[in-house]
Amino acid sequence: MLVMVGIKLVQQKPFKSTFQSIYVIRRLRFLRKKWEEDKKEDGTKWRFLEHKGPLFAPPYDLLPENVKFRYDGKVMKLSQDAEEVAGFYARMLDHDYTTKSTFNNNFFTDWRKVMTHEESKIIKDLSKCDFKEMQQYFLSVSEKNKNRTKEEKAELKAKNEEIQKEYGFCTIDGHKEKIGNFRIEPPGLFRGRGEHPKMGMLKRRVMPEDVLINCSKDSKVPKPPPGRKWKEVRHDNTVTWLASWTENVQGQAKYVMLNPSSKLKGEKDWQKYETARNLHKCIDKIRETYRADWKAKEMRIRQRAVALYFIDRLALRAGNEKDDDQADTVGCCSLRVEHIELHKEKDGKEYVVVFDFLGKDSIRYYNEVPVEKRVFKNLEHFMENKKDSDDLFDRLTTQTMNEHLKELMPLLTAKVFRTYNASITLQRQLDELTDPDATVPEKILAYNRANRAVAILCNHQRAVPKGHSKSMEALKEKIQAKRDLIDEAESEYHDAARAAKRGSVKEKLACDKKKKALERLKEQLMKLELQETDRDENKTIALGTSKLNYLDPRISVSWCKKHGVPIEKIYNKTQRDKFRWAIDMAGPDYVF
């Protein structure tokens, strides 16, 4: 596989700018050499791995003496642990979380566990706790931090860079690579999304004794803090993580891993898009197959075929089963009867399925979808004699779905459809929406619209930014002001033109100037109007997630190269770092 990468790289088209092509050729040669040297076909991920270990959260700072906690109106001095946990809650007093009884109950139960015996004898009712002074104190501290002088800021920045330099990088197979998350998660209250049964529980402080270190045998093993021990040091080169620990709320493993800009992550990402491109080659066949399976005798197969149709057409997630100590969310395979409604006819359309459920992160998915009659009839059948809370696809799991997909194409799984449909949609929308003669801002709007089509397909939502309507109004005012200016400039230009007609060189020059000024204003107006459209259309849609995780970056890169749009207009610094491989690889003619 990795040898193929090398070949693929050298076959790429020449690039436009000399600077770039020299750089690219050198880089390609380098990459190919490296990748051949590093070739690992046995499932091992590295041969050498060295790092400094994770950075622990700073120790707890006691509150100043004058900051009081009160219980039932009376001042009470808390023990260190109780005070720290109280502080976690105090910081969140303005947050919506503290209005939820699940959050409050979980917090209170866990808080009482860290209290001394005496404290827990007194503090028995959360509503009698007064955290106001603590909250005020934390607010004042962050206010003070905001008002730091230039020098203080510079000093802080320098310190952080020092830390980044020491902990932020590792050496892997001879390369220095950036680490993604080298900081151990600090203690706090668990912020589960949606109606999470565990929200508000105490996430306790992670100690060196909780931490597993992974590095190579012949590396300098990271040292635990003085007088402390790691839980374990292992040398497992079949995995990519550098350190891990188990978080106490959900019992999940947490990992320190490489930054997306790293070669290891980049190659994986590249491979993901190659799999999606492979799907493109057999998608017609697969669609034929599942349509045929709508008629299958076996229920199991019909359910699988209808579910796959949803995964393909609606870009739904696979939908694993979830425990009831997690928020109740679903994906395709875990849909329940209560999540869809069937309408023989709705708003003039036949056979409409209305989806309404909470997906990942408890984001609502609502969609009215006209479907083939056969799909509709199947759904009716699946729902017969079932309660609302029963599984729609009771004969189907993500495992059996993925096993089936493996047979249709190597490496095919449910999520590949999301990647594929996202990327192909971007490519098609870009083709459709890009006017080659348009200005760069217009092209960028076209790009964002294409991106938006994908975000809508994948249901990537966000909360309406606060102050959205206000900022829209401000923008509208600005536009009106600009229009007035243009009117003014127009009449000035007309006057100047008349003067220039019979006037001297001087008047002609003045007229030219007016003309230029008018054009500049018009251009500014257009920019503003584009911004207005863009912002309003984006109100509840998040473009970042699809850009970062679903869109083959080579599509965007080639579009930029083809249409003379600087790549910086599409990808910011972080994104350019992550997609370095694609920026180097894809020429203007790349096709997904």
Next chain:
DNA sequence: ACCCCAACTTAGGAAGAAATAC
């Protein structure tokens, strides 16, 4: 067949930094 876990990708919101408006 089913369950569970490890490892990895995908996700929205918070916090911080930078840009722009005033």
Next chain:
DNA sequence: GTATTTCTTCCTAAGTTGGGGT
């Protein structure tokens, strides 16, 4: 210069997937 808005980065929760155990 300061306040406000917008963009970027950080954070970590919440998914998917494959594999191993029973």
